[in-house]
Amino acid sequence: MAPKSSNSKCKTPQDLHFKPGSIVEISSDDDGFRGSWYVGTIIRRASTKNPNKYLVQYEKLFNDKAGKKPLREILDLVQLRPVAPREKQRKFKGTREQIVFGEEDLRLHREWDNGEWQPSLERVQEEKQEENEEEDEVKEEKKKDKLKEEVEPMITKEVKPIEAMTEEKVSKGMLVEETLILKEVKPIEAMSDEKFSKGMPVEVSSDEEGFEGAWFAATIVEVVGKDKYLIEYQSLRTEDDSDFLREEVDILHIRPRPPETIVVDRFKLLDEVDASYNDGWWVGVIAKVLADSKYIVYFRDSEEEMMFRHSELRLHQDWIGGEWILPSLAVKL
Structure with missing residues (x-):
């Protein structure tokens, strides 16, 4: 049995993209509008004799002032192209003329070349x-x-008592790294013997997310068990704002109030400081020294930077082995 003959033809890009009802983009040859493209719809082929002419209807251009009668035109195929595909997000480059657009009004520029969009x-x-x-x-x-x-600059190669430094022979101009110790450091195991008494001003840390590394001023109200205390915050209040917040905390989350004997007239770049923010003290590093006794402080945990006044900062100290210790400093002798 002989196969049936077929009159079907291979569809061209023109047939696929410019069918009646297809959404297209239309270019203009009018002065002042070259290079711009307008959205429209294919109505039909305009002529059976010339397959490259189409009747199109514009989406946002009208024949009347009321904007109720969309403009229709007969155009050549070279003035038409399909609607370009759009990616979800893209950074856009500007021109010398600056106009504000919403992201939904922008797209990456592509060229309609030989029936395909470039770049794809x-x-x-x-x-x-x-x-x-x-x-x-x-x-x-x-x-x-x-x-x-x-x-x-803060790394200590070898920690030595300050009094031992005077016995060493140091060449002029030599850099020596040391740790300034306010008192003799006690062994870590001695910390368990350090007790906090009723009415003692302290600082309390929290393990709650978003508050790691912060210390809040409080007062010891009473001892409630071994290494456990009832404290009252000096700035944090209850949910109904009726009184200052009280809670039980263990000794690992309590430390004495840092001594206020260290006065700094001006902080330097990379000084480790405590910054007063949101009713607590947060450990940071001086990232930039500004005018008018202001500073930019960098917080390692959150990788954020904030500006503080001099009065909102204090030199950071560590509570180690029952004593307050300053961070390592490079000292030029």
């Missing part, structure tokens, strides 16, 4: 992924470099 959406997505990976690598390297710059 797949290629743009690959380039975007590569770009994001490169940005992440650069950010990670900057973060490591910044942390290295902050930490290196």
